[in-house]
Every structure is written in C-alpha cells, then in structure tokens.
C-alpha cells in the first residue's frame with residue numbers, strides 16, 4: 138500500500154514538473170517572439186496588435202488569424218494580398234513576406250496568439 142502511494146506521488150510530481158517546464162518554454166518563446174514582433178510587425182499592426190481599421194488588420198483577437206494555422210504561417214513567410222475580412226472589416230492591401238526561420242515564426246506566432254489577453258481557447262469558447 139505504501140509503495141502504491143509512493144508511485145502515485147511520483148507520477149503526480151512528474152506531471153507537475155512537466156507542466157511547469159512546458160509553461161516556462163512557452164514563456165521564453167513568447168519573449169523571443171515579442172522581439173521579432175517589435176522588429177518586423179509593430180509599424181503596421183501596432184503595439185498591441187490592434188492594427189489600423191480598414192488599412193492594417195488586427196492580429197490581436199483576429200478571427201481570421203486564429204481560423205487557419207497553415208494560412209497564418211504561410212502569410213508571415215510569403216506575405217498576404219487581396220481581399221480579406223478580419224473581425225467583420227474588409228481589407229484589401231498588401232504585405233510582403235518575412236525572411237524568418239521556422240523557430241522565429243513559431244516564437245512570433247506564440248507571442249501573437251498568447252498575448253494581448255487572448256488565446257485560441259478563449260476565442261473558441263466565445264462562439
């Protein structure tokens with residue numbers, strides 16, 4: 138019986154440590170992502186990702202960005218143009234692609250998706 142309790146304790150401990158580690162990985166990734174955002178995106182999409190209505194679409198709370206993982210990665214790498222509707226507002230502009238590597242894109246999107254008090258999860262819950 139004691140042995141079983143010890144095993145249970147170890148399993149719980151392992152899970153706790155694992156989730157702490159994941160949280161700190163995400164935090165570090167977001168910190169790196171913020172630097173990339175400031176260096177490349179802030180001039181158009183603004184400090185809090187709010188964009189400029191009708192000209193530069195928002196990244197914060199963007200239903201369009203959240204809806205498609207592959208598309209958002211491709212747009213960061215290859216750019217975006219043509220008509221799109223973001224949070225009910227029509228855009229028809231042009232953005233160049235950015236020469237970022239896989240890790241940079243992942244850090245950047247971790248920052249964008251987990252900052253400004255919005256997460257993919259909370260967006261889905263609102264629907």
Ligand code: HEC
Nearest residue numbers: 177178181194195196199202217218219228229230231232
């Ligand atoms: C020179 C201005 C400019 C810069 C800098 C810029 N963008 Fe954009 N971005 C735009 C415009 C304009 C659009 C809309 C394009 C269209 O209408 O087809 C857009 C659209 C987007 C979209 C899709 C729409 C949305 O809001 O979800 C994403 C994602 C995006 N940009 C991410 C980024 C990221 C990440 C960076 C930095 C690496 C960045 N942009 C830098 C101008 C810019």
